Amino acid sequence: MRAIIAPAPNEPAVLTDIDAPRPGDGEVLIEVSHSSVNYKDGSTVLGRPGFVRTWPLTVGIDIVGTVVETTTDAFTSGDRVTLNGAGAGENRPGGYAEYATAPAASLVKVPESITSAQAAAIGTAGFTAALAVLAIEDHGLKAGDGEVLVTGAAGGVGSVAINLLARRGYSVTASTGRKAQEHAYLTGLGASRVIDRQDLAEPASAPLQEQRWAAVVDGVGSHTLANALAQTRYGGIAVAYGLAQGADLPVTVLPFILRAVTLTGANSVDAPLPLRQRAWDLLSHELDLDALDRMSTTIGLADVLDTAPRILAGQVRGRTIVDLTR
Ligand SMILES: NC(=O)c1ccc[n+]([C@@H]2O[C@H](COP(=O)([O-])OP(=O)(O)OC[C@H]3O[C@@H](n4cnc5c(N)ncnc54)[C@H](OP(=O)(O)O)[C@@H]3O)[C@@H](O)[C@H]2O)c1
Structure with a gap:
């Protein structure tokens, strides 16, 4: 599968082909449709130290997609889900790949009213x-x-x-x-x-x-x-x-x-599941999705490499969606 990985400490990320991961205990396997570009992702893509703690590692702190396999009762195949942080792209594989695993303990179902692209725009x-x-x-x-x-x-x-x-x-x-x-x-x-x-x-x-x-x-x-x-x-x-x-x-x-x-x-990485759910409830009820669309730009996976220096330079406005289906 296509993936952007951080190959080794202090080395910039590369787009390459790797094997799809397997879900461990308490995890689901997600077919990733979207991710996003955050400040942290930009830093990791450029090979800057600070966030990644194991190499090689798939980058991308946001994962949005559909559950295709599960080892837990909390989710079933076909569920649309999102993972924000919880170590993704830092100490476990992230969302810049066509498949990703995620721990059920930090995973949230995408609210019905929000498309997968919008869930990544939120990220x-x-x-x-x-x-x-x-x-x-x-x-x-x-x-x-x-x-x-x-x-x-x-x-x-x-x-x-x-x-x-x-x-x-x-x-x-x-x-x-x-x-x-x-x-x-x-x-x-x-x-x-x-x-x-x-x-x-x-x-x-x-x-x-x-x-x-x-x-x-x-x-x-x-x-x-x-x-x-x-x-x-x-x-x-x-x-x-x-x-x-x-x-x-x-x-x-x-x-x-x-x-x-x-x-x-505010810490997004380690937020416990009830707090994650409260935050996503607030987003689904309150965020103006037209405004979200106006603040969002969509790119393909390969474009992440060029977007990274721009987000670190403060040149990116709003949110950048990564569309893995492109
Ligand atoms: N605690 C958490 O869980 C958590 C989660 C997400 C992000 N973060 C952190 O929050 C920060 C912003 O993240 P983001 O994803 O929103 O990044 P972003 O999209 O790049 O936005 C950061 C904004 O900060 C402003 N900025 C940049 N350099 C600055 C400087 N030298 N002095 C003052 N303002 C400056 C710019 O806004 P203007 O152009 O409007 O001035 C820039 O657009 C980063 O430090 C990121 O690591 C933390």
């Missing part, structure tokens, strides 16, 4: 966006409670987060480095305001700044998250899920002890 990015929205709502925030800041706005997670939040009734400020070219795109997704990411990118001028955000969904880290925390209102929450600017976080404790701000995280 890890959309799933992570849903986790962030759930974290904000579990904190008690409601629409009308104040402005929500979404950083890395034109990226995959940011795009889905804006749409989900706007559909839930929140007023969303999108922070982007591509304000001129993506303003209409971001307001089309539901952002009520678009700001330049440079406003947040420099070292914080003060540990406490004007209180602007009821909540923050941050994929950028570093000074951006530090500034966002310094601007979060009393009792607000910031959800950190990414590190596009850096993994550092140069903050003081003042937002926490003087404004009772909460900093939490």
Whole structure:
């Protein structure tokens, strides 16, 4: 079968032919119809260290397809399923192949209302966006409670987060480095305001700044998250899920002890099944599928190799679907 594999540490991925995998105990075999390109996939395809822990390995942290064989009662042949993370493309074979195995313990049935291509468009990015929205709502925030800041706005997670939040009734400020070219795109997704990411990118001028955000969904880290925390209102929450600017976080404790701000995280890889199901329920009920289609581009398997450097350079808008049937 065709597959994109990471051949060895620090070597770029290649498109090649490999044997189809066999399902182990508690696993299903999936005929893969779609995958997607996430920031992590781009990094792995270029041979950068950090994510892959065993070689050679099929790349692709998202798998969407149809169950063709199962060793568990939880699924039957013909079920449309999706796996986001759970080690796919990191320590177990991922979705850039015509067949993949997946552990039933992390596998979700694709909701009826969502096509397989749309499930891949959602992928890890959309799933992570849903986790962030759930974290904000579990904190008690409601629409009308104040402005929500979404950083890395034109990226995959940011795009889905804006749409989900706007559909839930929140007023969303999108922070982007591509304000001129993506303003209409971001307001089309539901952002009520678009700001330049440079406003947040420099070292914080003060540990406490004007209180602007009821909540923050941050994929950028570093000074951006530090500034966002310094601007979060009393009792607000910031959800950190990414590190596009850096993994550092140069903050003081003042937002926490003087404004009772909460900093939490979203992790798509190890999310337990009930949380995965909650996130996919939210996506199936709330995400505007027309907006999802507008934020998505479809490529074939071989095109992944050219898309990888573009996603790392922040040049990809929204989501990229990989169509394995092409
Ligand atoms: N925790 C998890 O489970 C999880 C899941 C998915 C992704 N992630 C992480 O989240 C981040 C975003 O993932 P993604 O899939 O959405 O990637 P993506 O589609 O490439 O989006 C990232 C966005 O971040 C912004 N950005 C890029 N470089 C930046 C910089 N130097 N300073 C400030 N902003 C910058 C850009 O948005 P603008 O052009 O709008 O500025 C870019 O589109 C990555 O770090 C990824 O590894 C984590």
